Amino acid sequence: MSQIHVAVGVIVQKQQVFIALRKPEQHQGNLWEFPGGKVEAGESALQALKREIKEELAIDVHSAEPLISITHDYGDKSVLLDVWWSNAFEGTPIGQEGQITKWVDISALHQYEFPAANKAIVESIQQQLNTTQAF
Numbered sequence: 173m174s175q176i177h178v179a180v181g182v183i184v185q186k187q188q189v190f191i192a193l194r195k196p197e198q199h200q201g202n203l204w205e206f207p208g209g210k211v212e213a214g215e216s217a218l219q220a221l222k223r224e225i226k227e228e229l230a231i232d233v234h235s236a237e238p239l240i241s242i243t244h245d246y247g248d249k250s251v252l253l254d255v256w257w258s259n260a261f262e263g264t265p266i267g268q269e270g271q272i273t274k275w276v277d278i279s280a281l282h283q284y285e286f287p288a289a290n291k292a293i294v295e296s297i298q299q300q301l302n303t304t305q306a307f
């Protein structure tokens with residue numbers, strides 16, 4: 173099965189992270205996500221991240237650091253999630269596609285239901301919070 177390459181953004185501010193609820197009709201719908209989307213042909217993952225975050229949240233990501241890469245097979249789709257974190261962005265994130273959004277304390281992230289592939293992302297974020305002052 174071909175793999176979908178996805179750029180995912182962990183947008184951090186004051187120990188909170190911005191999450192959005194996937195629409196019911198989307199793959200892995202009705203679950204929370206970190207904003208992002210598919211990397212297009214000819215694009216780097218970082219370029220895709222900046223484009224998707226601009227399209228979905230109307231903010232400009234100035235710089236981002238790689239956090240973790242995850243491959244996951246959902247059975248109907250196989251994904252490679254290239255996850256970045258950024259606290260260097262300009263603007264106030266507002267969902268541009270009618271999606272429900274929320275700033276969540278990093279320590280409370282486990283209370284939200286994410287797609288299965290995200291378990292490792294949430295662990296990585298919480299570990300990062302515990303071991304560095306990066307956030």
Ligand SMILES: Nc1nc2c([nH]c(=O)n2[C@H]2C[C@H](O)[C@@H](COP(=O)(O)OP(=O)(O)OP(=O)(O)O)O2)c(=O)[nH]1
Pocket residue numbers: 176178179180198199200204205206207208209210224249251253287288289290
């Ligand atoms: N954006 C995002 N996608 C995720 C996460 N976790 C996870 O398994 N995925 C999966 C679900 C989808 O199969 C794929 C990303 O799809 P997407 O719907 O965001 O892609 P997109 O923005 O380009 O939108 P479209 O082409 O479907 O309109 O990655 C996550 O935290 N954020």
Ligand SMILES: [Mg+2]
Pocket residue numbers: 207208209210224228
């Ligand atoms: Mg998307």
